[in-house]
Amino acid sequence: MTARPVGAGPLWLIGCGHMGGAMLRRWIAAGMAPSRVTVITRGPATVPAGVRHLTALPLDAEPETIVLAMKPQQLGDVAPTLQGIQPALLVSILAGVDSATLAQRIAAGAVVRAMPNLPVAIGQGVTALFSESHDAAVRATVEALAAPLGHHEWIADESLFDAVTALAGSGPGFVFRFIDALARAGEALGIPADQAARFALATVSGSAAMAVEADVDPATLADRVASKGGSTREGLDVLDADGALVTLLTRTLDAARRRNTEMAAAARE
Template identity: 70%
Template sequence: MSALADAPIWLVGCGNMGGAMLRRWIAAGMDPARVTVITRGAADLPAGVRHVHAVPEGARPGIVVLAVKPQQLDIVAPLLAGVGPALLVSILAGVEVAALRARIPAATIVRAMPNLPVAIGKGVTALFADAIETEARAVVEALTVPLGLVEWIDDEAQFDAVTALAGCGPGFVFRFADALAQAGAALGLPADQAARLAIATLEGSAIMASGSPEAPAVLADRVASPGGSTREGLNVLDRDEALVRLLTETLAASARRNAEMAAAAR
């Protein structure tokens, strides 16, 4: 397995997430010539990355990264059935290891769930494998550590929840940023200024939280002086656990959809 450290990589699909991962790999020092991107259409790729429109005949990559839409699995899988990579890494939401193994023979199969900030090396990638050797694990981590935080999940049943929280999470944060800006505009601020203030506030707060030993709940209470304006706002969010209930419902909806996709792929 140690030969995988420099093995050729096939990236099957190169949409928003696959492209973000690829660009980050190259920015982190990966040799572009190591990667072959396989897509049916055009792709905007870093210089030096090979691009083909079909699975190369007779070629045997060490690593295949599957980055198509989950609904395309049964279109792509037959094309890879004879490839037999040593390592298959799939970022298909809701598609379980057993479903992948039934379609694509590979010595080791790893599910990965990255989120969009991997493009700037500040993402989260959750990983799961039902069986993996030390060398293969090291190779997978070498591919994902440049993308940001890496978390191995012990129980595949938790993957739907992880996907809802971290995979879908950036979309929810972006929506929160937009809502915060709209709320500022409703108080009379120019919309463009409110947007800049909201994004900068989120950025600074996230950096502060990530570097603090204190839990976010503690930091929130420290911002809020008794009887002050922050406390008044927090009272709205905390009343009947309104914010917690809203986000719990939000993640539950995403997790349910992940489970539905998993059932469809079995």
């Protein structure tokens, strides 16, 4: 299909659960006109005031943009209902469904894959983006949708999407686990559990905020707080021994990436 211009036209959001709902709330909070959006789900959905919600596709004018936010396994139900509809832009957040599959199932001017993570709900997420299209208007429209969600970046090579999903998509789960482990380790040294939990959370939150503000990378920051012969260095030596932490996290990301690849293969069948 040839690309049509895209901008601030009608947007259909198909699926509005945890992720679709979080994205929609951020878009509206960032100033998107609610009247621009039609949410389509099979059952009831809570949508911001002024947003139209339907349980079947509307019969009125074609949307400029369709955002797919149902489960990947729902593509087989949703795609046939979109036959004959040709949005200028199709944005999919379906994990594991590649852009070739999307383009084959839905006739859109441009197809964009987006992989948001959970903190988009508070505008501090990460959204990885990929498209074969280099149309400046397409990219600008997608960036305008991604900006209210937090940090966003285009991925040059779609084959890296599963790895990026493992790092940024699953990353919040790994970080939550780390915070819990830090608290449990403190507890093991005798700190009351509730206090250890508060200290661990505030330590990770403050350190992350500091790393964001710093003009050097986290590895340098770690070395700066760890003076030779000091206690932080003694602890870092445990994490660094034989690359223990990097090895563990590489195995962690690799397992998540492998599962993403398996699910992608299942979605193509």
